[in-house]
Amino acid sequence: xxxxxxxxxxxxxxxxxxxxxxxxxxxxxxxxxxxxxxxxxxxxxxxxxxxxxxxxxxxxxxxxxxxxxxxxxxxxxxxxxxxxxxxxxxxxxxxxxxxxxxxxxxxxxxxxxxxxxxxxxxxxxxxxxxxxxxxxxxxxxxxxxxxxxxxxxxxx
Amino acid sequence: xxxxxxxxxxxxxxxxxxxxxxxxxxxxxxxxxxxxxxxxxxxxxxxxxxxxxxxxxxxxxxxxxxxxxxxxxxxxxxxxxxxxxxxxxxxxxxxxxxxxxxxxxxxxxxxxxxxxxxxxxxxxxxxxxxxxxxxxxxxxxxxxxxxxxxxxxxxx
DNA sequence: TGCCGTATCGGGAATAATTATCAATAAAAT
DNA sequence: ATTTTATTGATAATTATTCCCGATACGGCA
Numbered sequence: 065x066x067x068x069x070x071x072x073x074x075x076x077x078x079x080x081x082x083x084x085x086x087x088x089x090x091x092x093x094x095x096x097x098x099x100x101x102x103x104x105x106x107x108x109x110x111x112x113x114x115x116x117x118x119x120x121x122x123x124x125x126x127x128x129x130x131x132x133x134x135x136x137x138x139x140x141x142x143x144x145x146x147x148x149x150x151x152x153x154x155x156x157x158x159x160x161x162x163x164x165x166x167x168x169x170x171x172x173x174x175x176x177x178x179x180x181x182x183x184x185x186x187x188x189x190x191x192x193x194x195x196x197x198x199x200x201x202x203x204x205x206x207x208x209x210x211x212x213x214x215x216x217x218x219x220x
Numbered sequence: 221x222x223x224x225x226x227x228x229x230x231x232x233x234x235x236x237x238x239x240x241x242x243x244x245x246x247x248x249x250x251x252x253x254x255x256x257x258x259x260x261x262x263x264x265x266x267x268x269x270x271x272x273x274x275x276x277x278x279x280x281x282x283x284x285x286x287x288x289x290x291x292x293x294x295x296x297x298x299x300x301x302x303x304x305x306x307x308x309x310x311x312x313x314x315x316x317x318x319x320x321x322x323x324x325x326x327x328x329x330x331x332x333x334x335x336x337x338x339x340x341x342x343x344x345x346x347x348x349x350x351x352x353x354x355x356x357x358x359x360x361x362x363x364x365x366x367x368x369x370x371x372x373x374x375x376x
Numbered sequence: 377t378g379c380c381g382t383a384t385c386g387g388g389a390a391t392a393a394t395t396a397t398c399a400a401t402a403a404a405a406t
Numbered sequence: 407a408t409t410t411t412a413t414t415g416a417t418a419a420t421t422a423t424t425c426c427c428g429a430t431a432c433g434g435c436a
Contacts (some may be wrong), residue, residue: 261385
């Protein structure tokens, strides 16, 4: 495998991103840096590197394939709010494979493709802030309620 | 939702098949029976029925989407030999969802897309027959070995 | 039963994502 | 330095799916 400007740019850019980009997202990022790189070159190199285990090709739900510069074993989730893909790096996740394989011994399980659905850290943050705000409003309402009740009582 | 010849043919054919066909596989099967049905009609109806929960759309690895006439909750596996999709109907599988969700409480997990990889019943059968045959051949070889050894001993 | 408004159809064009082709160029080997 | 081979960019082709639209079928109602 020869070393080329294009291939090295693709790999280093992919490794900088934590967004699991599609081929055309990478293209958009790379074009200013490697002027006349072509989309075909990006597809070709991503495919090659995935086949050699340098990177990972993610075949997930949705129509476009995504790529991950981190080839080490880990799982992914898709955020149900913003639709972004993010890594799951929980200590017990390496047990999941074994557990799932053991559930069906007769299958001779040789792995699972698994995509979780949940909230990414950012959207989780947002949701919590929203809940805090609501809680405050309720508190305010309750205070106002007390005031107006006392107004009734005192006739003011 | 009106009832039409095409929609009923699509649904009944899909329910007869246990192969989780793609839209064009269904098209091939339906064309002789519903002469000038169009591929667009098949896509449109599969999409509609999946949205209404009558059938299931499987967004798995591989580029084409597949459809399942059985909308009840169950998991799927892809055979690593013949690449076919088949159902997994194990009693403990209904616990898998809960288990996976409970592994990452902070994710707020709302489901997982899961595709197993293993051997389908047919390929499993084949593999076992192959192994039995090999075992027999080894047995034969051992017999021959014994014969030739005794030949050496007796000088014949 | 016939009429009408709406849902659905067929067929073809359009789109999206990816893969293939190939002459030109760059990298490695000699 | 020259030859060989791998890789590139540009474009065409392919694959899977969706969209469009005039024609047709369906279901409700007189």
